[in-house]
Amino acid sequence: MTEVLELSPDEVRPERHDVFENQGIPLDAAVSPQIARLYSQAEIILADTAAPVGVLCEISRSDFAIVYRGEGRNEPNTPVGDIFELADRLALFTVTLGAETSAEIARRFDANDFALACMLDSAASVAADKTADLLERRYADSLRRGEWQRENGGVLRYSPGYCGWHISGQRKLFEFLRPEQIGVTLRDSFLMEPLKSVSGVIVAGPREIHNFPITYGFCKQCETRSCRQRLRALFAD
Numbered sequence: 001m002t003e004v005l006e007l008s009p010d011e012v013r014p015e016r017h018d019v020f021e022n023q024g025i026p027l028d029a030a031v032s033p034q035i036a037r038l039y040s041q042a043e044i045i046l047a048d049t050a051a052p053v054g055v056l057c058e059i060s061r062s063d064f065a066i067v068y069r070g071e072g073r074n075e076p077n078t079p080v081g082d083i084f085e086l087a088d089r090l091a092l093f094t095v096t097l098g099a100e101t102s103a104e105i106a107r108r109f110d111a112n113d114f115a116l117a118c119m120l121d122s123a124a125s126v127a128a129d130k131t132a133d134l135l136e137r138r139y140a141d142s143l144r145r146g147e148w149q150r151e152n153g154g155v156l157r158y159s160p161g162y163c164g165w166h167i168s169g170q171r172k173l174f175e176f177l178r179p180e181q182i183g184v185t186l187r188d189s190f191l192m193e194p195l196k197s198v199s200g201v202i203v204a205g206p207r208e209i210h211n212f213p214i215t216y217g218f219c220k221q222c223e224t225r226s227c228r229q230r231l232r233a234l235f236a237d
């Protein structure tokens, strides 16, 4: 069953330190009054324009195998490819902040207001990720309230375009989920429109399946190692 969830901008308001980190400003750095002012402006614009919404649909492992195979352009071995068969439940999802936020960012760039445009772009990226986190949490809560009673269960999301899952996988994901119903479409480049959107699969299963070794070929080029950060949060729960 497909479920559409409307969320409030307040629920996905980005944390200031996350936005600054996205801007490359270290956590302990002193921030100039000009940067602080830009942040405040971006925060107000985001609150006025964001209309976060998500769509979620559970999918069987056999159907997800088709989605995951996509256009056949994935790396031979990937975290998602290795763990989805071990999952108890899978759900495709897309979230978006809506068209108005992305349009406002574009307008600021067009007006050569680069400093504010960049700050708003960072704030919106963090908010889009928070929206995806919130959807992931809502799905996990609904599973735990229902039949999924696994002890030490872990629920994490993964997206095409990362960790060996080729971005062209978006096409099959869109065919199954139809995020057009929340106003998200796919460009020929496989980027989403509006840009501040996130899509992927939420994998629910034994927590250990998310603890894969980071020995895939592409991990050597990875600068963020973001999977380790997510894993620490999962095991801290």
Ligand code: SF4
Pocket: 079, 162, 163, 214, 216, 218, 219, 222, 223, 224, 225, 226, 227, 228
């Ligand atoms: S190290 Fe980087 S590329 Fe490798 S699985 Fe983790 S996040 Fe993905």
